[in-house]
Amino acid sequence: MGLPKISVVMTNYNKQQFVGQALQSVITQEYSPLEVIVVDDGSTDGSLKIINSFVKKYAGKIKLFSQKNSGQVSATDLGLSKINGEIVNFLNSDDMLCKNAFLEAGRAFQKDPNLLWLTGYTDIIDKDNKVIYKSVTKYKNFLLNINKFPLLLMVNYISLPAVFVRKTALDKLGQFTNENKVFLEYGLWLKLGRVQMPKVIKKNLAQFRLTSGNLTSRTFKAVLREDYGAAKRQTSNPLILLLHLLNNFGRILLIRVFNRVNN
Numbered sequence: 001m002g003l004p005k006i007s008v009v010m011t012n013y014n015k016q017q018f019v020g021q022a023l024q025s026v027i028t029q030e031y032s033p034l035e036v037i038v039v040d041d042g043s044t045d046g047s048l049k050i051i052n053s054f055v056k057k058y059a060g061k062i063k064l065f066s067q068k069n070s071g072q073v074s075a076t077d078l079g080l081s082k083i084n085g086e087i088v089n090f091l092n093s094d095d096m097l098c099k100n101a102f103l104e105a106g107r108a109f110q111k112d113p114n115l116l117w118l119t120g121y122t123d124i125i126d127k128d129n130k131v132i133y134k135s136v137t138k139y140k141n142f143l144l145n146i147n148k149f150p151l152l153l154m155v156n157y158i159s160l161p162a163v164f165v166r167k168t169a170l171d172k173l174g175q176f177t178n179e180n181k182v183f184l185e186y187g188l189w190l191k192l193g194r195v196q197m198p199k200v201i202k203k204n205l206a207q208f209r210l211t212s213g214n215l216t217s218r219t220f221k222a223v224l225r226e227d228y229g230a231a232k233r234q235t236s237n238p239l240i241l242l243l244h245l246l247n248n249f250g251r252i253l254l255i256r257v258f259n260r261v262n263n
Contacts, residue, residue, distance in 0.1 A: 007085030031102035042069030120205035161206035
């Protein structure tokens, strides 16, 4: 049995500074078969020109779909409707995959046909690709190594670009829906985690980019409200929900400090 086909769903909105790096991190993976589905959400910068250059150079591997600006949830849903791979990876257009991420993931799924999803370590980088917040990464990696469902209800320690999930699991448990006001991967992690906690590959699989422009305090608070709602749908335990709120408070303080330093 060969390696499973991996489909990358990449959403883009005005990320001309980074989208080329994101696509390059996928194309340079020494892995086959793979495909990249890029959904542009009505960009007004030079993103489309960069993406189209990759589409032309890697015809058959990269496909571009465009829509009017409707938000990341809508763009992700559109991307999911276009894939034909067995395994799905969600990569924002300012994040990057690490070398051999696909090979690590593909081999794990090939070895275990019952594996629904997996994740791994993720570095946080700034606009210049410098690794930042190493203490936060160590904290998340510590939690990843524990990796229990009650813990996931308290803390979202799983980073989106490092997740690989079977398409059949998404079909059964539900994808990202337009009912959410903001992009919400945490709700999906909890749905998946209730059935099966992810396999954790103890290697760096991705890099998550944090810049002052990609997450304002206002949008971050909206994300946290959605996260809390997702946790409440999975548990009524008051202690778990209290610890979830306390963790969210710490995340708000961290973002405020980051934005203050970088503005």
